[in-house]
Amino acid sequence: MLAIPAYVPRNLSSPIQPIWETSMKTAAENPRFRLLMIVFAVSTMALALVSTPLSAQAGQAEREGRALTIGLIGAGTMGGAMGLLFAEAGHQVIFSSRNPDELMELVQSAAPRASAGYADAAAFLGDVIVLAVPPVAIPQIGEDFAHLMQGKVVIDISNPRVDREGPITNEWLEMGTGLAMAQYLPGARLVKAFNTLGARMFQNPMRNGVRIGVPIAGDDEEARNIVADLVRDAGLEPVIVGPLARAKEFDRGSPIWVTGASAQQIRETLSLP
């Protein structure tokens, strides 16, 4: 079996709980998981041999000693764009999909800091996990993989839509999508962020010469700060709003949702200091 190094990000005051302590035993007993580990190891070695489109220079996160392994569950419009930016910043990214063989182009674009696998590999190996799937997939992902994400920073970027997700959307929006998704992810350090963006804003993070702001809500302060660093890595400006319950204030339909508002405008709108 692939030996997984004891990786602890250097800037964390309390290290993220090593994932193998909680989940390695059950995961290792699973034949599909063992196969995933082999696929992961082989693809990582193969990628080391291909050309490296990313700069040979260390990214910002590497230079600052805070590079993480980021598992992206979903590698479509948002997951793909975010993974490329995080890899460029120096993080190791694991793109995942139900068809990981279709992710090779993305992996090559982010090489040498990327690999591809199924969602369980991203959940198991990531220090931070981004849920970049349709909102309606999150309950099932929680059921299948919450045990692999215990104590980890999990970012919910979802914007449920009633015409796509159905009537449950009204229940989620009433609760606030942050708290709603937390129901399905017990034990994760859930942070809501990036949902107020349109995917194209990653390509052009400035509006009228001012950097676009990204509101962040979560109950765990350290998790919020890790996500704030990732927002900066993506070229945007973080705004810590507060606990997860406040994510409701920037859900779909709120005054700062996909408007390209600056950090200052977000603070004014949400009455933040």
Ligand SMILES: NC(=O)c1ccc[n+]([C@@H]2O[C@H](COP(=O)([O-])OP(=O)(O)OC[C@H]3O[C@@H](n4cnc5c(N)ncnc54)[C@H](OP(=O)(O)O)[C@@H]3O)[C@@H](O)[C@H]2O)c1
């Ligand atoms: N697009 C935007 O501008 C935007 C902006 C802000 C937030 N968001 C939010 O970001 C999330 C992703 O949106 P997107 O536009 O990136 O969607 P997308 O382009 O359709 O990508 C969705 C990804 O999820 C995977 N997926 C779909 N169903 C799945 C399931 N049941 N289990 C596991 N993986 C599944 C798909 O991969 P496979 O089918 O290959 O498995 C695909 O990689 C959504 O929650 C959306 O509300 C989107």
